[in-house]
């Protein structure tokens with residue numbers, strides 16, 4: 001059976017700023033109101049016959065959304081971003097000839113090469129898996145879609 005969680009209706013959303021370094025139009029800092037959809041496939045089991053507990057699954061994804069919400073998303077493994085000084089309050093970095101200095105509290109640093117919808121989908125699925133693994137063994141696959149607003153998103157599936 002497949003459990004479907006629709007991010008708009010289940011309120012799995014976050015707003016964040018990002019940039020895609022050296023991309024013609026997406027290279028400038030801009031924002032999206034992201035929506036995260038999820039599906040969990042597996043056998044029903046346990047006392048309640050659940051595939052996955054909706055509340056638990058939503059809670060995990062909501063926590064990831066909260067971490068990214070109202071932040072500038074910075075991909076730490078990007079080849080083009082040249083990180084400079086970092087003190088307790090701010091970080092400086094260059095992208096080509098552009099110089100940035102941002103307050104640390106405004107940033108969310110992610111272990112990714114990019115903050116494209118594709119990379120964010122990979123991040124969400126790995127984080128979701130990490131927290132699900134301990135609490136639920138009945139799931140055979142997870143699907144996550146990270147939408148940059150309504151109507152365009154990146155979906156990824158992970159077999160467990």
Ligand SMILES: [Zn+2]
Pocket residue numbers: 018026030031032148
């Ligand atoms: Zn964008």
